Amino acid sequence: MAEAVDVAGLVDRARDGEPRAVARLISLVERGSTALPEVAAALAPHTGNALVVGITGAPGVGKSTSTNALVRAYRAEGKRVAVIAVDPSSPFSGGALLGDRVRMGDHATDPGVFIRSMATRGHLGGLSWATPQALRVLDAVGFDVVLVETVGVGQSEVEVVALADTTLVLLAPGMGDGIQAAKAGILEIADVFVVNKADRDGADQTARDLKYMISLGRRDRSGPSWRAPVVKTVAARAEGLDRVVAAIDEHRAWMTEHGELAGRRLRRAAAEIEAIAVERVRTRFPAADELAARVVEGELDPFTAAEKLISGSLGE
Amino acid sequence: MAEAVDVAGLVDRARDGEPRAVARLISLVERGSTALPEVAAALAPHTGNALVVGITGAPGVGKSTSTNALVRAYRAEGKRVAVIAVDPSSPFSGGALLGDRVRMGDHATDPGVFIRSMATRGHLGGLSWATPQALRVLDAVGFDVVLVETVGVGQSEVEVVALADTTLVLLAPGMGDGIQAAKAGILEIADVFVVNKADRDGADQTARDLKYMISLGRRDRSGPSWRAPVVKTVAARAEGLDRVVAAIDEHRAWMTEHGELAGRRLRRAAAEIEAIAVERVRTRFPAADELAARVVEGELDPFTAAEKLISGSLGE
Numbered sequence: 001m002a003e004a005v006d007v008a009g010l011v012d013r014a015r016d017g018e019p020r021a022v023a024r025l026i027s028l029v030e031r032g033s034t035a036l037p038e039v040a041a042a043l044a045p046h047t048g049n050a051l052v053v054g055i056t057g058a059p060g061v062g063k064s065t066s067t068n069a070l071v072r073a074y075r076a077e078g079k080r081v082a083v084i085a086v087d088p089s090s091p092f093s094g095g096a097l098l099g100d101r102v103r104m105g106d107h108a109t110d111p112g113v114f115i116r117s118m119a120t121r122g123h124l125g126g127l128s129w130a131t132p133q134a135l136r137v138l139d140a141v142g143f144d145v146v147l148v149e150t151v152g153v154g155q156s157e158v159e160v161v162a163l164a165d166t167t168l169v170l171l172a173p174g175m176g177d178g179i180q181a182a183k184a185g186i187l188e189i190a191d192v193f194v195v196n197k198a199d200r201d202g203a204d205q206t207a208r209d210l211k212y213m214i215s216l217g218r219r220d221r222s223g224p225s226w227r228a229p230v231v232k233t234v235a236a237r238a239e240g241l242d243r244v245v246a247a248i249d250e251h252r253a254w255m256t257e258h259g260e261l262a263g264r265r266l267r268r269a270a271a272e273i274e275a276i277a278v279e280r281v282r283t284r285f286p287a288a289d290e291l292a293a294r295v296v297e298g299e300l301d302p303f304t305a306a307e308k309l310i311s312g313s314l315g316e
Numbered sequence: 317m318a319e320a321v322d323v324a325g326l327v328d329r330a331r332d333g334e335p336r337a338v339a340r341l342i343s344l345v346e347r348g349s350t351a352l353p354e355v356a357a358a359l360a361p362h363t364g365n366a367l368v369v370g371i372t373g374a375p376g377v378g379k380s381t382s383t384n385a386l387v388r389a390y391r392a393e394g395k396r397v398a399v400i401a402v403d404p405s406s407p408f409s410g411g412a413l414l415g416d417r418v419r420m421g422d423h424a425t426d427p428g429v430f431i432r433s434m435a436t437r438g439h440l441g442g443l444s445w446a447t448p449q450a451l452r453v454l455d456a457v458g459f460d461v462v463l464v465e466t467v468g469v470g471q472s473e474v475e476v477v478a479l480a481d482t483t484l485v486l487l488a489p490g491m492g493d494g495i496q497a498a499k500a501g502i503l504e505i506a507d508v509f510v511v512n513k514a515d516r517d518g519a520d521q522t523a524r525d526l527k528y529m530i531s532l533g534r535r536d537r538s539g540p541s542w543r544a545p546v547v548k549t550v551a552a553r554a555e556g557l558d559r560v561v562a563a564i565d566e567h568r569a570w571m572t573e574h575g576e577l578a579g580r581r582l583r584r585a586a587a588e589i590e591a592i593a594v595e596r597v598r599t600r601f602p603a604a605d606e607l608a609a610r611v612v613e614g615e616l617d618p619f620t621a622a623e624k625l626i627s628g629s630l631g632e
Contacts, residue, residue, distance in 0.1 A: 040617035301356035306592035
């Protein structure tokens, strides 16, 4: 049984700019409501307009400060901005909710800003399931830019990159030089490098190291490729964010020109469909255990069992 | 179109002990032949008899030497033994084949021994796909014991543990103490610890450290649990392998008594079915790209697309 939700009304109110309706839609997504397919169907015609920017980097480089400063920079351009802060902590810790309140400080009275923390654990399929659907909500209700900020470095970063049109990788002086960046695999995922805390010693050296590593990484590529720019900022004083916005705009223009934006969005949609399909196959049949028992007994082979699982025909 | 293979004849010859027929069946499995479902169906009634022992540990602890010595110990009991050596190198390196010839040295003329290297990369779903099916072949054709030896430590180890009835974790003095073992997560996966090269300095200390760590790990468990024994060996001189065999036998008896063997095999079959089902959904429809394009255009939502992918009904 699908949860009883007035989906059409909720989507209308959210598209009219009512923050509570937006929050309600994301809550439905986040807890994997049975109304989710209906929500997704109602949103689909309105999607595809938002620019999705991923923001990642090691702890301590100033991701939250940079995200807040970037929100202000986009607001100065009159754009509506949403933030999804991906929090790897438990959904039961309460940390996510507290984080929202603290973050909202700057933007609490601004209807053009929406901020939401999402926990990566405790949900169907984790980040790979809920975050793309939350993105669809924010895109469909009319936000021009959606910033997806991640905490730490690891699998969730890779997944966020898969979601974003443009990925910012933040570094700070003394937090790791270019070689460490190369080792961490971030040279490959960054569309724009941001050296934050650029008023500190070593900022120029970090930027130089990065540029050198980027030039090495490009040698064996054929065809046109984007050269990730390195932008220096002092996010705590809102310095340099205009250059970050400009670099994101340039990257978007480059992607559009080279068909890369369409390619990224196609890969994103394919991955999303696949994740949902896999989850459906996994959860649809409580009888999967019965099939496994029959395989253990030698009554069925695993290929026939898999076909039965997919087709839903569990009988003989 | 399924590949034209006389599956029934091949299975009969393999079950009669013809090594070339066994090798052919595993080759069909390893390259994901279209005849694979037919092969699996023919094998199913004959499965469930082999004891599957996983052997893992860091490079340099003497895994291959221990595996060979364990083969000899089981042969001395008159048991037929197969070895699957999981080689994470490329299937195109030729390393796997050379490895087989070197390994076969001791057992080349013994029809009661079958040794096969399997590459983990370059196959449908990697280890999670091919190795369980190779296990089914060796089980169904009548090997009493199948040893699955892995190289290195990482994801493939976790997958091997998921396959095995009993997992041996090998260590060597000076290669890492108990605390390092705990950090590496191997305390959780080991059913039997083997401290190889026990004639070297520090072997007793390594064994003591391990036992201490094991005792700490057991404190917060409720219900009956298996206490992994620590066995010292010098595999190069074939010393201590009888105690390893005895520990494996004890573990099997304990599992049978506590219903754990059936539980492990049920979980293994369920994971196997799921891996096949997921692969089927992923590969069945070349039109998945078309579905993704329609999601990008906003014509379809990803949930409806996923349902179409599963059901195969791609039309409107």
